[in-house]
Amino acid sequence: MVLSLLVQVPAGVWTAAHAPGHGLHWRLALHLALAVAGPLALLAARRLPGPTVALVSAFALVDVLTAPVYGPPYVALAFAIALAVARGAVIWAAVSVATGWATAILVGVAIGRIWHPGLIVAATVGLALSFAVGAFVRTRGARMAQVRADAQRRRRSAEERERVRIARELHDVLGHALSQMNVQASVGLHLFDRDPEQARAALQNVKDTSKLALEEVRGVLGVLRDGEVPLVPQAELAELPRLIAGLTTPGLEIALDDRLQGTAPSRATQFAAYRIVQEALTNAVRHAQAGHVRVVLERRDEPDPVLVVTVTDDGRGFAGADPTVSGRGGVLGMRERAALLGGGVDVGDGPEGGARVVATLPWGRAS
Incomplete structure (x- = not known):
């Protein structure tokens, strides 16, 4: 909008002031109004891209038919086309531009305007480039949205894998510890009256197992905190004798x-x-x-x-x-x-x- 105002307002004033014939005041007022109206209409392009491009096309048509043949381009129309295509209002843009283009040719011929072929080609190329820019922006936006969606899926997948890993570790640690404590507690109860020393050893095993299980659980959950390392070293094959001794009954x-x-x-x-x-x-x-x-x-x-x-x-x-x-x-x-x-x-x-x-x-x- 700002760029369109900076281009069209000075150009509109200059065109009206240097146009041949009489009626300077009404031409100046008309071109100044069109130079301001088109850029201001772009404010609605985010919510209403289709009606906006149709309105700006109408302003551009009036400007073309009332300005000299080689007057300044109506920059707001290019932005309106690109914004409409980028936001999915391609049909609105195509119909509006085609209607305005055909009307300008027919009405111009009717009022005696002579359209130079080079001017027609340049205007057509400019309009086509506006459509191309809008299509590029729309494609790039869709690609970026896909990239963000893929990144979010990968992040969710990584989080799910981490949850599964932590659940697996907790299952192994707690499942084994509870089983071992159940075995040793059963042994302690069985030998409580007959062999107090063995019962005491079994209860000591329950205590040691529960302590080690708590340390291992803290180590597993430590990965949930940034920068925290496990509190106990990872189990190795050298720990198997201790593991077996705790389960032997x-x-x-x-x-x-x-x-x-x-x-x-x-x-x-x-x-x-x-x-x-x-x-x-x-x-x-x-x-x-x-x-x-x-x-x-x-x-x-x-x-x-x-x-x-x-x-x-x-x-x-x-x-x-x-x-x-x-x-x-x-x-x-x-x-x-x-x-x-x-x-x-x-x-x-x-x-x-x-x-x-x-x-x-x-x-x-x-x-």
């Missing part, structure tokens, strides 16, 4: 067969393997009704080095049912952990009965 024997010969895979692989073993043992304690569980750690080098973790028990197994829907929680979590590293988890019935969990994880860079 007089009615459940858990054996660890470590065949790694002192070598260790990458930290990420160790953490995933620890959580998978933790979940498998928790399921064995809660669901399998097993008396013996065996955990085997081994490295295989064909074709690429991998860590193979096998957890078997002599419980009731799955009886051929799908482990993901058979009531044992955490199976999907184990598979997700392995998939994030490019590995996999096979869960099903063992060859000799009971359940078997086999996790294959890439070895990665040794730590």
